[in-house]
Amino acid sequence: MSPASSRPEPALLAATVGTGLMAGLYLAFDIGVMPALARRDDEGFVSAMRRANDALDDSASFGALFLGVFVATGVAARRLRHAEQGEAARRARAAAVLYGLSVAVTIGVSLPLNRRLRNAPVAPSAAVRAARTAYERPWRTANAVRTAACLGALALLGDAARRRVAARTR
Numbered sequence: 001m002s003p004a005s006s007r008p009e010p011a012l013l014a015a016t017v018g019t020g021l022m023a024g025l026y027l028a029f030d031i032g033v034m035p036a037l038a039r040r041d042d043e044g045f046v047s048a049m050r051r052a053n054d055a056l057d058d059s060a061s062f063g064a065l066f067l068g069v070f071v072a073t074g075v076a077a078r079r080l081r082h083a084e085q086g087e088a089a090r091r092a093r094a095a096a097v098l099y100g101l102s103v104a105v106t107i108g109v110s111l112p113l114n115r116r117l118r119n120a121p122v123a124p125s126a127a128v129r130a131a132r133t134a135y136e137r138p139w140r141t142a143n144a145v146r147t148a149a150c151l152g153a154l155a156l157l158g159d160a161a162r163r164r165v166a167a168r169t170r
Contacts, residue, residue: 009164011076012092016157018069019099023150026102030147034140042128046120049135053114066106073099073157080164088163095156102149109142 033052037045056062077092113135120131 008161009076009079011072011079012157012161012164015069015072015076015092015095016154016161018065018072019095019150019154019157021065022069022099022102023147023154026143026147026150029143030140034136034143038136042132043122043124045132045136046117046128047122049114050118050122053118057111057114066103070096070099070103073153076157076160080160085164085167088160088167091156091160091163095153095160098149098153098156102146102153105142105145105149110139110146113139113142 037048040048073092073096077089077096080089080092117131117135120135121127
């Protein structure tokens with residue numbers, strides 16, 4: 001294997017690492033954050049989710065990662081196709097579709113739910129209970145879809161990287 005063939009493809013590496021980070025973030029909410037918040041009273045739940053959402057929604061770093069992964073995955077697929085690595089390129093394209101699903105769910109479901117929760121009252125009341133009820137299950141379902149999409153994309157990108165190396169060593 002020549003030194004050039006052993007070097008990682010930068011866009012594929014960025015897409016894989018970034019997708020892994022996003023999958024990890026979503027999974028952490030699925031298995032840690034949301035189960036912990038489920039034990040809180042309505043006011044505590046709404047307050048904690050607002051703070052978490054505000055931290056992520058207002059973060060330039062998170063925004064760059066969130067959108068950068070989508071761009072890097074598309075660039076990786078295109079570069080692999082131009083390098084005549086069809087199997088790896090197909091997997092990277094499929095990964096872009098799955099990651100795109102997570103972006104669509106975020107924009108179409110999660111962010112609107114977050115905005116509604118941001119406007120909910122926080123003082124103990126029936127309105128807080130209603131806000132939590134309207135938010136919690138749909139948000140958890142959407143997040144599970146994002147997690148699954150990112151984990152699927154991560155597996156595809158890992159396989160694309162494996163196929164790229166295998167094709168270059170033949």
